Amino acid sequence: MDRIFAVCSNESSDTVGRVAMLLWCIWHNRNDKLWNDNVQIPRQIGRHAFDAWNDWYSVHKLQSNNVSGTTAADAVRWEKPALDWVKCNVDVAFVSGSGRTSVGLCFRDNSGHFMAGMTQ
8 A cells, every 4th residue: 555655646636536446446346246246347447437536526526616605614624532532434325216325434543543444
């Protein structure tokens, strides 16, 4: 992982996002093979990563261009937990009508340092 971070440190955020999405898709394919005996060929994984990144980027670009009444003071920011506590942030997504749901968990200590995570 250190090598990936070193290489990505000199790249644009767009390139880093694409690399991250590809790594996630490879990891997801590995889990799909392990748990469901379902595997995609590399071309399918690459195509899925490309499409997923473009979808994500398009939505976030639209959101950043959207003029709203939200000010910086209104923005919700992550708050670290109390001393000797661990905070678990959870996010869930689904595709309507597909029957598919995804979840992500992120555990951080009271310094805000990443401890563990999970996606499914």
